[in-house]
Amino acid sequence: MSRPRRSPPVQRAAAEFVRFLRTETTGGLILLGAAAIALIWANSPLDDAYRTIRDFHLGPDFLHLRLSIGDWAKDGLLALFFFIAGLELKRELVIGELSHWKRAALPVVAALGGMVVPALLALAIAGGTPGIDRAWAIPTATDIAFALGVLAITGSNLPSSARVFLLSLAVVDDLGAIVLIAVLFTTGFNLIAAAVAVVALALYAWLQHRRVRTAWIYVPLALITWVAVHSAGVHATIAGVALGLLTRVRSDPGEEHAPALRLEHRLQPWSAAVAVPVFALFAAGIKIDAHSLTEVFTTALPLAVLIGLVVGKFVGLLGASALAVKLRFAERPRGTGWRDLAALSLLGGVGFTVSLLISDLALSGEESELAKTAVLLASAFASLAGAAVLLRRNKVHGARED
Template sequence: MNRKLAEFARYLRTETVGGTVLLVATAVALVWANSPFAPAYVGLRDLHVGFLTVGDWAKDGLLAVFFFVAGLELKRELVVGELSRWKAAVLPVVAAVGGMVVPALIALGVGWGSPGIDRAWAIPVATDIAFALGVLAITASGLPSSLRVFLLSLAVVDDLGAIALIAVLFTAHFNALAALAAVLLLALYAWLQHRRVTSPWWYVPIALATWFAVHEAGVHATIAGVALALLTRVRRDPYETEAPAVRLEHRLQPWSAGVAVPVFALFAAGVPVGASALTALFHDPVALGVMLGLVVGKVVGIVGASAIAVLLRVAVWPSGAGPRDIVAVAVLGGVGFTVSLLIADLALDGAAAEQAKAAVLLASLVASLLAAVLLWRRGRAHRDAEDGAEDGG
């Protein structure tokens, strides 16, 4: 039985499988929310369990697990991987900033003067890490692994930027005492890492308490996952078979891919998208601004900022990749979903919020399909180049 569980866990660690499960969960949510059984979907999503609804547990709780796993991988790349070179690490940060600023400006410009645009301009700033990596895994066979690291880093940075916007623009209350408790707990976690403590009897309670403190502080709780991950040790000591970050990533990745992200998608993607609702999107300046921000603004911002950084020699292209590869990944940056849906809920109310969320889903679908085609073509080009080099050798 243990061997079967181990095989299943290894199966879930395959990103293609994780991406497929995620897409299936999204499709189920859309079908369920637009079927005669929609009241059951809404009732389950809004059911209170403890101090949060089921949907909020998925959004604030399970998604923190995914952010923790993504943060572990990012920390590993920053310390010992692709991003350990300064110029390689600069590029996704600069690209993320460009990918936030340009979509926000487009959304603000298109929706100028419309009710709610004073807050809704922030909706298209984020890239969904889970969906983007899932699409990349399914479609990008043959591409350099450095592109995945670039996308992961970019998505983490702009999601953190979006969460910072949430903290500034949409936090109704800020509990300084809870924030202080979170900082102290993070300091304790870092100290235990430094002292080489390995017992989960210490770390699990600290992680749960940190998540609760961040949530009570009024900050989006997923930031607790990123903060804990970035404090986790990634260099292996001589007596260790693997570093704590690698060990945790190995153990938690199947739970993240097989449970946390699909369940989140199930409760986040259930948006009514009837024919009339889709038609209305193109007559609503706010929704139109969101769509153009994600589909057009992300590409212009990411590619433009990256090209300027390389031109000024403050950054370099990812190993084995070039501008055309960055364009394909930048299109994938238009997959908003997670944080974009969250901001839509916070920025708007009622029908306006539902319309903005439908705009995010439609834009994310378009970006996914366009990116899939471009990534497939770039993968084929890389494979052809490798075959040519082998034949020439």
């Protein structure tokens, strides 16, 4: 009888490293590390080198493809992050929590409240300020990787329904952010390029329907879609979302995994270890000193972003959840109390990736720098406050299990 073949040590180590990258804790820590490096670098004597690298342009001149390295990270690498978000959203809508309206009701209502209240707060605080016509969207976003990473580290004893709730509302939140990006930041619409994008997406959907699996077709088609969407004047990350939503999520008889799950399994480590951290490296590198910190708390627009994320997200998420339960439109997740939901609502204020992206799209110059400083401060406060409450709740749930 022959012994089963063992994979070489290097191959096993690589497989373990990839599995490690797939964990939510790892993704959050890498993201945090990249942001910390950016802040240290941008506030060091080497800050000129940081800005030179970020602003260095690459790519051909045609089809608006000559972009700075920072823009390639924002428009190109983040398309991978949004592709995975599209896959998660499609899975949730078809076979996940959002496929049943009773289970979907609470995270959907919570997510809507967590977008509307911060936006209204931002408009109330900074109404009439130059740039607020688009900057009100900055505090409406929640960072999936960062929020789930904090939950994984500090809330291991919480019921699994808590993670499902946070993931579901973050997915709906991302959908809202995608819609806002598409509506607010589409400029100089090119009808021919948009038609090419529609044809490419239709071909992708047809290939999925025909169960074609070869990457040699899908990779060039995805690149064509990205270029067409970018050239159409729509933010290029929308291409990633659209492709994700068109990917098949139900497995066929005899098929071990559907394409959406296979792609998420393969690409998520690249998103967690490369795409999002590189974006954070070039987006979070802002000058922070006593003057800029004072400006955040004394200038209407960054203050609106800060309060929108810290206060608006918490009030919107928890308030909408309480209203939905009180009206019997939804039910609390099984085993999850109101204090647990309060902790999760605090984590909603971790805007980070998408909030930084919208800051870059909505504003420029010093206004963008101050808004991003507000996003970083709000995300730090929300993650620390959420972690503190989650640690307390973690002990309570742990004692119950004992």
